Amino acid sequence: MKLFAAGVVEQIENPPAYLTRCARNLLVSHARRRASAHIVTCPIDEGRDAPAPPEQMWGIEEGDIRRVYRRTLLAMPRKTRRIFLMHRLKCMTYAEISEQVGIGYGGVEYHMTRALARCRRTASVHRL
Numbered sequence: 001m002k003l004f005a006a007g008v009v010e011q012i013e014n015p016p017a018y019l020t021r022c023a024r025n026l027l028v029s030h031a032r033r034r035a036s037a038h039i040v041t042c043p044i045d046e047g048r049d050a051p052a053p054p055e056q057m058w059g060i061e062e063g064d065i066r067r068v069y070r071r072t073l074l075a076m077p078r079k080t081r082r083i084f085l086m087h088r089l090k091c092m093t094y095a096e097i098s099e100q101v102g103i104g105y106g107g108v109e110y111h112m113t114r115a116l117a118r119c120r121r122t123a124s125v126h127r128l
Helices: 002-006 015-037 054-075 078-088 094-101 105-126
Strands: none
Touching: 054 078, 054 105, 078 094, 078 105, 094 105
């Protein structure tokens, strides 16, 4: 309608293609208006501190837990710590640890029991 009112229809070389493009542009504009109508904005009050996101707090707590358990591991006897880490970090079985360390299966169980007891005590003291 705007083209006819402006009197420029005669100057268009390919009217069907031009009208198709106009219709497409109108649909895109309409869709953009509808999408932007659903956007909700809230003013930011720069005078207030934003609360810390929970992820930040989790990172701090994780660091605290790691430090406590690192101290616990370092306080273990060397052989107990080695066996505990072989089982927990390297996912080795008691039989594999027994063979590699050169002690019996029962010895591995003994050291694992000691290590786990220390971890439990640490957790209860620090409420982890």
